[in-house]
Amino acid sequence: MTMTFAAALGVGAVLVACGAFTAAWRREPVAALAALPMLAAGAAVCMAGVSRFSAGAADPQTGEELAALAAVVGLAAAILGRAMTGRRAER
Amino acid sequence: MDVVLTIVFFLCAILAVAGAVGAALGPAAQWRLLGLLVLALGTAGVLASLSAGFAALVALVCLGASAVLLGSMDAAAPARGGRRAAGDPVATPGGGRAALSAQLGAVASAVLLVLLLVVALGSTFARGSHDGSAFDAVGLGRVFFGRDALALEAVGATLTAALAVGALARSRRS
Numbered sequence: 304m305t306m307t308f309a310a311a312l313g314v315g316a317v318l319v320a321c322g323a324f325t326a327a328w329r330r331e332p333v334a335a336l337a338a339l340p341m342l343a344a345g346a347a348v349c350m351a352g353v354s355r356f357s358a359g360a361a362d363p364q365t366g367e368e369l370a371a372l373a374a375v376v377g378l379a380a381a382i383l384g385r386a387m388t389g390r391r392a393e394r
Numbered sequence: 395m396d397v398v399l400t401i402v403f404f405l406c407a408i409l410a411v412a413g414a415v416g417a418a419l420g421p422a423a424q425w426r427l428l429g430l431l432v433l434a435l436g437t438a439g440v441l442a443s444l445s446a447g448f449a450a451l452v453a454l455v456c457l458g459a460s461a462v463l464l465g466s467m468d469a470a471a472p473a474r475g476g477r478r479a480a481g482d483p484v485a486t487p488g489g490g491r492a493a494l495s496a497q498l499g500a501v502a503s504a505v506l507l508v509l510l511l512v513v514a515l516g517s518t519f520a521r522g523s524h525d526g527s528a529f530d531a532v533g534l535g536r537v538f539f540g541r542d543a544l545a546l547e548a549v550g551a552t553l554t555a556a557l558a559v560g561a562l563a564r565s566r567r568s
Contacts, residue, residue, distance in 0.1 A: 306400040306443070312514030314407040314440060318433075320507030321414035327499020328418065333468045337417045340430055340460040344410065344437040347453050351446040358522040364533050368542060370441060370449035371534070372549050378456040379549075379556040385467055386556075386563035 311352025318345030336384045343377025346370075403443035410436025427465025434458040447529030 304310075322341030329335040347370040354366025413436055416429030434457035441450035538546045 304400070304404065306396070306403045308519055309515050310403070310407075311440075311444060313511060314410065316507060316510030316514050317411050318414055318437075319510060320503050321411070321418055323503035323506055324500055325414075325418040327503055328496050330496065333464070334423075334426060336464050337426060337430060337468070340433060340457050340464070341414045341417070343460075344414070344433060344453070344457060347449065348410075348437060348440050348444075351441045351444040351449055354446060355444040356522070357519045359520070360522065362537075363522070364530060364537050365542075367446040367449045367530065367534055368537050368545075370446055371452040372545065374449070374453040374456040375549050375553055378460050379553040381460040381463055382553075382556040382560045385463055386560040389467070389563050389567060 308352055308356035311356065312349055315345040315347075315349035315352065318342075318348060321345075332388045336381065336388060339380045339384060340377055343373050343380075346373040347377075399443045403440060406436045406439025406443060408436075410440055412436070423465065423469040426468055427461060430461030430465055431458065434461050442528070445528050445530075447527075448531045448534050 318341050322338040322345060325341060326335050326338035329337070350366045350370040350373060352366070354364060354370070358364075358366060410433050413429045413432030413434075417426045417433060418429075420426040420429050434454055437457055438450040438454035441447075441453055
């Protein structure tokens with residue numbers, strides 16, 4: 304078993320599918336928000352795999368950059384989701 | 395070195411997937427919080443084994459903060475009268491329709507997983523290699539603040555707006 308691009312994409316795919324499953328399966332909105340870190344983690348793993356195994360000569364670090372940005376966007380979405388869910392629970 | 399990195403990659407991948415599954419199916423809020431923390435740790439390990447050390451550090455901080463944020467709120471939700479999980483045996487008003495939609499969503503996510511795995515395993519991609527160091531902060535800094543400064547500013551603005559909305563909602567609650 305070797306570390307390949309397909310393995311990295313497979314791990315990312317499983318994490319993204321877990322996020323989609325969480326968003327669909329969890330009925331209460333607070334627990335469904337746990338899908339956001341999973342989706343961000345899946346995207347970050349795929350992007351890091353691109354940078355490691357399939358980077359072009361002109362921009363070898365774009366994948367790492369997008370991985371870091373995906374994690375930050377996931378955090379921002381979690382903060383927004385928590386704020387909106389808290390307001391909805393008040394009503 | 396490659397063998398060690400491969401072992402670390404697969405161990406952290408198993409950790410990340412186990413954390414995601416635990417967060418998705420955990421019966422209690424504490425289990426879901428633990429699952430999200432394990433997911434953050436495993437994802438950071440996977441990124442580090444892919445020679446993306448800086449991205450691993452950012453992912454560990456951001457995903458860990460998300461886990462604490464969502465997990466603490468999830469633990470406090472039942473006290474505020476939050477609804478029950480889909481797997482819980484107690485029926486809720488309109489529960490049959492909600493359960494059907496949850497099952498349809500689960501099937502759709504399984505189809506999505508199969509589709510993504512077929513694309514990942516069956517496609518051919520361009521080959522390239524990353525020759526930089528494992529923690530390539532200098533190169534990433536040049537990319538962040540040079541070529542893609544606009545993208546960094548957009549993400550920073552998004553995070554700032556989210557923090558402002560979160561602070562506003564928190565101040566209104568208290």
